[in-house]
Amino acid sequence: MxxxxxxxxxxxxxxxxxxxxxxxxxxxxxxxxxxxxxxxxxxxxxxxxxxxxxxxxxxxxxxxxxxxxxxxxxxxxxxxxxxHEPERTIRNEASLRMFLLPLLGPEESVPLLRAEAAMYTTRAKRLDEICSHIGNDVSMYQARMGYHNMRAMEAWATETADAIEQKAAGA
Amino acid sequence: MxxxxxxxxxxxxxxxxxxxxxxxxxxxxxxxxxxxxxxxxxxxxxxxxxxxxxxxxxxxxxxxxxxxxxxxxxxxxxxxxxxHEPERTIRNEASLRMFLLPLLGPEESVPLLRAEAAMYTTRAKRLDEICSHIGNDVSMYQARMGYHNMRAMEAWATETADAIEQKAAGA
DNA sequence: GCTATCATGTAACTGGTTACATGATTCG
DNA sequence: CGAATCATGTAACCAGTTACATGATAGC
CATH class of the missing domain: 1.10.10.10 (Winged helix-like DNA-binding domain superfamily/Winged helix DNA-binding domain)
Known part of the structure; x- marks a missing residue:
């Protein structure tokens, strides 16, 4: 459907x-x-x-x-x-990986989280760039959705890497 | 897999x-x-x-x-x-619906976008609530991911509803 | 005693992926 | 003239959904 x-x-x-x-x-x-x-x-x-x-x-x-x-x-x-009431189910392999990364030790998880954050930054910038050159409204709104989602994952990955690092430093 | x-x-x-x-x-x-x-x-x-x-x-x-x-x-x-390099493919019916909502006229799209924003606010609050009662670190990071994603969609839906409204008022 | 929850399973079907297959056109 | 891109299609397979099927236990 x-x-x-x-x-x-x-x-x-x-x-x-x-x-x-x-x-x-x-x-x-x-x-x-x-x-x-x-x-x-x-x-x-x-x-x-x-x-x-x-x-x-x-x-x-x-x-x-x-x-x-x-x-x-x-x-x-x-x-x-x-x-139609949409199904609220999600299947996102990249997010699943992020979700489970904190199960690894800090030496492994922190660099992987930072790398992922950087990737999301790049994608967010690319989408922002695209937005500024779009004539059509609908396409612009659609690109902005991607932008917000990239920024959310970037923020989460950074916040989580910071938290794991601090915790490791404290222990 | x-x-x-x-x-x-x-x-x-x-x-x-x-x-x-x-x-x-x-x-x-x-x-x-x-x-x-x-x-x-x-x-x-x-x-x-x-x-x-x-x-x-x-x-x-x-x-x-x-x-x-x-x-x-x-x-x-x-x-x-x-x-493993995760697949970056997404299939999200709720987001697909949001993505296409701007194709409707302002009278239909704006209320639907506002309703959706409200739903994401509720979910974000629930996750935030959960976070403050979690003992375990990993579970907390995981809940925070959901939180960031809910806030992103909330922000997008609000921003888009505002933009459509303004455009409609101007025309 | 009834309802909700615990607890597992299978069969038929639909949705989605991988791999194979073909061929024209455009650009350098 | 070779590589990239345009352009479509199918078959076998794997992943996921729906619906059926069963039965125990806990709490009201």
């Missing part, structure tokens, strides 16, 4: 697009909230077209198909956004 | 536990980074025991089995934490 909604949303946001274009969109901005590869996206688009949520608006060279949302698709997306 | 690591981590952190206990642990603290239900946890524990990462330390009434990590399991966990 979520993949379907994500595809509808991206199509509404960007206008008509191909499976390839949508795959790229996932790799960039949408990747901060949902992830999908071409091998899952192409069959899903076919299925969505079969039940009328999207339609082919153009067939180009070497099998290229450009899809756009139908009115039924727009209704479906709106309903989901307004009425 | 990640479920296996999560289970190893929780067992190291809490000491020996049953499948039921681990399921509860996922529902509480670990749920902020990984999610799993009993129907997946029980078979996984059997598999992990079969290849020596954990062992049954006690068999209680009505089929209750208490597991603990073996030395091999500890080594495996440590290797994963230190050497």
């Amino acid at each position: 979520s993949l379907r909604i994500a595809l509808l949303g991206l199509l509404v946001e960007s206008g008509a697009a191909s499976g390839y274009g949508l795959t790229k969109h996932f790799e960039l901005s949408a990747g901060n909230v949902w992830h999908a590869k071409h091998s899952q996206i192409y069959p899903e688009l076919r299925k969505m077209e079969a039940d009328g949520a999207i339609e082919t608006v153009e067939e180009g060279a070497r099998g290229k198909r450009t899809y756009d949302v139908t009115e039924a698709g727009r209704v479906e997306l709106r309903r989901w956004l307004v009425e | 990640s479920l296996r690591i999560a289970l190893l981590g929780l067992l190291v952190e809490s000491g020996a536990a049953s499948g039921y206990g681990l399921t509860k642990h996922f529902e509480l603290s670990a749920g902020n980074v990984w999610h799993a239900k009993h129907s997946q946890i029980y078979p996984e524990l059997r598999k992990m025991e079969a290849d020596g990462a954990i062992e049954t330390v006690e068999e209680g009434a009505r089929g209750k089995r208490t597991y603990d990590v073996t030395e091999a399991g500890r080594v495996e966990l440590r290797r994963w934490l230190v050497e």
Whole structure:
């Protein structure tokens, strides 16, 4: 269901697009909230077209198909956004690793936490940079979400490394 | 793989536990980074025991089995934490919904964003409350991660609702 | 005695990953 | 002319969900 909604949303946001274009969109901005590869996206688009949520608006060279949302698709997306209670479940391998890092001793955990904090700083800066060059409002809000999430993990990793270090120094 | 690591981590952190206990642990603290239900946890524990990462330390009434990590399991966990490059992919239905909410008009998106911000405030407060009553360091760091993430989404939702409102007022 | 919680399990299904497979076009 | 990128597709496999199934114990 979520993949379907994500595809509808991206199509509404960007206008008509191909499976390839949508795959790229996932790799960039949408990747901060949902992830999908071409091998899952192409069959899903076919299925969505079969039940009328999207339609082919153009067939180009070497099998290229450009899809756009139908009115039924727009209704479906709106309903989901307004009425559907989303699952609050998370599965994030990078966060799982951070979560468990404090189980290691200070000599191992502190450098790993600092390295991770640095990585989040880099990503936050990149997103901030992107924000300042975006014309479109919606894309800007979306990039800002990623920014806030990166800053949160950066702050946590730094705070935790500091706490572990202090504790180790005190003991 | 990640479920296996999560289970190893929780067992190291809490000491020996049953499948039921681990399921509860996922529902509480670990749920902020990984999610799993009993129907997946029980078979996984059997598999992990079969290849020596954990062992049954006690068999209680009505089929209750208490597991603990073996030395091999500890080594495996440590290797994963230190050497494994985690996948940076995210799948978060609640965030996907937030991400797409700005596609709705201001009259619909703003109240939904405000409601979501309020929910994140509540969750952040609950986690903060939990933190102040925790004896164990590792559990505290873990709860703090959830706290930072809740505050990030709260800040984003508020900032975005404000921006959409201002834009609508200006136009 | 009833309800909530403890406690485990399995089968069918859906969602997602990996790997294979193909070929055109663009840029240097 | 070679490498990167555009562009799509499928099959086998693994991970995760839903729903069914069972039964003990504790507290009201």
